[in-house]
Amino acid sequence: MVLSGIWKRPENSKDPPPDLRISHAKDLEPDAVQDLCASVGWSRREPLLVSKALNNSVAVVSVWDKDVMVGFARATGDMVFNATIWDVVVRPSYQRCGVGLLVMRELLTELDSFDIPLVTLYADPGTDGFYKRFGFCTDPSGVRGMFREKL
Amino acid sequence: MVLSGIWKRPENSKDPPPDLRISHAKDLEPDAVQDLCASVGWSRREPLLVSKALNNSVAVVSVWDKDVMVGFARATGDMVFNATIWDVVVRPSYQRCGVGLLVMRELLTELDSFDIPLVTLYADPGTDGFYKRFGFCTDPSGVRGMFREKL
Numbered sequence: 001m002v003l004s005g006i007w008k009r010p011e012n013s014k015d016p017p018p019d020l021r022i023s024h025a026k027d028l029e030p031d032a033v034q035d036l037c038a039s040v041g042w043s044r045r046e047p048l049l050v051s052k053a054l055n056n057s058v059a060v061v062s063v064w065d066k067d068v069m070v071g072f073a074r075a076t077g078d079m080v081f082n083a084t085i086w087d088v089v090v091r092p093s094y095q096r097c098g099v100g101l102l103v104m105r106e107l108l109t110e111l112d113s114f115d116i117p118l119v120t121l122y123a124d125p126g127t128d129g130f131y132k133r134f135g136f137c138t139d140p141s142g143v144r145g146m147f148r149e150k151l
Numbered sequence: 152m153v154l155s156g157i158w159k160r161p162e163n164s165k166d167p168p169p170d171l172r173i174s175h176a177k178d179l180e181p182d183a184v185q186d187l188c189a190s191v192g193w194s195r196r197e198p199l200l201v202s203k204a205l206n207n208s209v210a211v212v213s214v215w216d217k218d219v220m221v222g223f224a225r226a227t228g229d230m231v232f233n234a235t236i237w238d239v240v241v242r243p244s245y246q247r248c249g250v251g252l253l254v255m256r257e258l259l260t261e262l263d264s265f266d267i268p269l270v271t272l273y274a275d276p277g278t279d280g281f282y283k284r285f286g287f288c289t290d291p292s293g294v295r296g297m298f299r300e301k302l
Contacts, residue, residue: 053231076229080204117301125293136297142276145296146287150268
């Protein structure tokens with residue numbers, strides 16, 4: 001695992017900063033990702049598929065407290081014109097102390113290093129305020145997100 | 152260029168079917184893509200970046216009338232859990248005769264062949280009715296598309 005930095009406590013945080021580490025590695029153990037996702041109620045997926053999806057992502061950020069993954073996000077895209085952020089998740093016991101900010105800042109910094117002009121995401125209800133802090137806006141010029149789930 | 156099929160006239164088409172060919176090749180000439188995009192008013196991009204973006208897409212469909220590209224779409228994604236469709240475009244003189252349907256069907260068939268459960272896109276105003284024909288729905292469960300353009 002490549003560790004690219006040590007977490008710095010956000011200026012406005014009221015909570016003590018845990019000793020968190022940041023990783024941009026894609027070769028994460030699927031179980032670690034699944035364990036984090038399960039902590040927020042997401043369903044488990046086939047480990048080999050998780051590894052393949054991570055490897056095919058253009059950027060992956062995970063945040064760790066010792067050997068426990070406490071935050072995660074990834075992005076897909078063409079590495080040129082656009083990227084789409086998926087699976088932004090923070091372990092419940094680490095929420096509201098800046099881990100989500102940290103994950104998003106790390107991911108956006110990596111995407112910006114590729115000079116990708118457009119970054120998109122699909123925000124769950126009630127989360128758009130969080131993403132607006134990073135410059136995201138909802139439905140610009142009337143553009144609407146659409147979804148098709150395979151039966 | 153790999154040609155995967157010959158266009159069949161849609162049942163409800165009122166226009167004579169041109170002799171169209173379908174390609175799933177990624178190694179398209181950037182000028183051909185740019186020429187099509189310029190026909191609908193999109194700005195030109197650096198050819199090397201266009202090639203890189205095509206190569207990094209998970210699926211690319213183009214439709215040709217002889218040596219003229221008349222329809223195009225591509226998708227990015229992780230090849231496992233999700234894909235996002237971009238740049239759906241039909242040359243104006245070929246609009247309203249089934250080329251858009253053809254492009255979308257070819258692209259979705261390719262994505263479905265990978266068993267990707269979720270396909271998303273961002274629909275320009277007034278185009279959501281077109282995408283609903285393929286099973287896309289807008290803002291399911293209140294999920295909203297968000298965009299961040301790099302300054």
